[in-house]
Amino acid sequence: MQIASDSDTVVARQAGRDAALRVGLSRTEATFVATAISEIARNITVHAGRGEILIRARTEGERTGLLVVATDEGPGIADLNAVLRDDYTSQAGLGVGLWGARKLMDEITITSESGKGTTVSMTKWCGPNEVTGLLG
Amino acid sequence: MPVSILKQREYLIASVQSALTDTEVIELRDALLSEVAKHRARGVIVDVAALDVIDSFVSRSLSTVARTNRLRGAKTVVVGIQPDVAAAMSQFGLTLDSIDTALDLEAGLELLDG
Numbered sequence: 001m002q003i004a005s006d007s008d009t010v011v012a013r014q015a016g017r018d019a020a021l022r023v024g025l026s027r028t029e030a031t032f033v034a035t036a037i038s039e040i041a042r043n044i045t046v047h048a049g050r051g052e053i054l055i056r057a058r059t060e061g062e063r064t065g066l067l068v069v070a071t072d073e074g075p076g077i078a079d080l081n082a083v084l085r086d087d088y089t090s091q092a093g094l095g096v097g098l099w100g101a102r103k104l105m106d107e108i109t110i111t112s113e114s115g116k117g118t119t120v121s122m123t124k125w126c127g128p129n130e131v132t133g134l135l136g
Numbered sequence: 137m138p139v140s141i142l143k144q145r146e147y148l149i150a151s152v153q154s155a156l157t158d159t160e161v162i163e164l165r166d167a168l169l170s171e172v173a174k175h176r177a178r179g180v181i182v183d184v185a186a187l188d189v190i191d192s193f194v195s196r197s198l199s200t201v202a203r204t205n206r207l208r209g210a211k212t213v214v215v216g217i218q219p220d221v222a223a224a225m226s227q228f229g230l231t232l233d234s235i236d237t238a239l240d241l242e243a244g245l246e247l248l249d250g
Binding site for chain 1: 218229
């Protein structure tokens, strides 16, 4: 779905919650997903102006979960490592949003190129999982 | 803005009616600050039971309200955070340390009455 305004963000996080429940995540986990989507969608509207969020079921072997992919063609992130440091928060909240999404989801992959945009792929798996982070 | 703000004794009670966009969160923040000044309120209760998500932006806005009101001598109490929302906030690390919280409106009024 298109993300171009803060009302799109509300629609996206509600869609994320509904999809999370459909794939079998708990209500609490669905709220984790909705909160992570809220952060990532805000990063799109604030930093890139517009972008897209795709939400779909993901299966891998025995596991099922929910995949959320956010893409934009905004300014990108020059120093991803700095943004992801625990103590980093940019004024407009780019850092805190990614940091929060990483805490709330089980997997997160961020690819970004300065001047070309950012893609954030994140998954919440059904059942107990270790949090993993991966920089791309 | 889907929020009602009512005066009860020397307090203001703001009830959020539905999910809020960031724009509406800013409107709520500014309305709370101006209404507290206008009514010389000694306390504000913000009922967020209708919020499906409390993320970093909402947390920061509520903290701003609480800190600003404190400088004016008014207390802020956030009530009604849903259990799933509280779990997500906790996992995220959004702990609203500078804000008093209570289970519901009644408990919030008790807290303000001291």
